């Protein structure tokens with residue numbers, strides 16, 4: 001018999017990678033997607049199966065983390081062996097604009113799932129993974145951050161996730177649930193939402209004359225989402241539930257991320273000025289690298305840009321309270337789960353840039369349209 005998994009947030013970055021990973025392991029994967037006026041399943045279209053196909057291994061249900069009855073019905077119907085609660089309003093800056101909704105989805109949403117499992121008498125059967133976050137550390141109390149580091153959340157998103165973290169721990173202790181938190185540091189990929197800083201940059205490098213950024217000095221510990229979904233799975237395969245930091249242990253400024261992304265296409269940028277007047281100027285093009293990566297046909301356009309400002313700062317992207325530094329210590333995951341990341345920052349940026357160069361060519365020049373079918377784990 002195949003194991004059955006339920007993934008909330010299956011249409012998101014992590015949900016898409018995890019769905020493919022579990023299907024390849026022989027699972028039947030159920031996913032919760034939100035009703036939307038446009039198709040919102042782009043990231044999992046390569047896994048989709050028509051409802052008339054027999055023995056499907058991917059089944060989607062309409063639902064929402066703010067709707068207890070809906071969640072309880074779905075969990076009752078499918079009786080999952082594992083639930084991965086990845087659904088969330090996941091953008092820190094947006095959480096300052098939508099704090100109440102964020103608390104409802106990211107905080108109470110976790111409670112709704114735990115209660116559904118308890119009320120349906122599924123505690124002995126169902127294991128639960130909660131998508132916790134390094135944003136919990138916020139104003140960091142210790143460097144690097146590990147499982148025992150005190151939390152100090154700095155946004156409505158992080159405060160909502162703090163509730164999600166502790167209600168998971170509480171249900172584990174109170175009802176002996178197999179419920180675990182993955183405290184994942186930032187993880188990115190070609191599927192990352194386009195308003196997160198890494199993807200905003202890799203999209204902008206080939207597409208935009210000048211990109212406006214927020215705090216260039218903040219530092220993040222970035223990994224690849226493909227590596228991080230392997231950790232989620234490993235956490236639920238342990239005999240005992242527990243909480244794990246998942247991180248690379250290396251931190252980098254936004255400024256250096258920009259430098260590295262431009263360097264992928266052979267372009268050197270130089271930062272000048274300070275604070276809101278800081279800019280980056282296109283200084284030099286290594287034409288051999290550029291031609292290899294992007295193609296000769298685009299070179300003239302870029303040559304004309306030497307000396308131009310390609311990065312600026314716009315205070316609208318500053319956060320009312322910022323998390324300046326994140327760097328994780330994943331020793332527990334390495335020793336107990338045997339988890340190691342395969343990607344480093346350079347190979348992550350290369351993966352994202354290669355994908356976005358392809359998109360840039362499609363969108364701005366070739367006008368091909370359509371989507372390629374990609375298997376993320378090939």
Ligand code: NAP
Pocket residue numbers: 008009010011012013014015032033034036040063064065066085086087088089090091105131132133134183184185186187188193
């Ligand atoms: P993402 O790409 O933004 O995906 C979020 C998913 O949640 C999407 O499928 C979204 O649906 C869904 N969703 C949002 N609100 C919902 C609601 N009320 N009801 C049901 N579904 C809802 O995020 P991600 O990067 O994959 O992250 C996955 C999880 O890990 C999130 O909980 C995030 O907070 C957490 N996390 C992420 C990182 C990171 O660096 N990526 C780090 C630590 C923790 P739509 O597609 O319809 O919007």
Ligand code: GDP
Pocket residue numbers: 092093135186195196197198200212213214215216218219220254317318319322323324
């Ligand atoms: P977060 O760590 O979950 O908030 O992930 P983000 O990718 O949204 O932001 C990472 C860091 O990049 C934060 O410290 C932001 O303040 C900083 N940052 C600087 N400029 C930007 C920008 O233009 N957009 C975003 N999203 N973040 C930016």
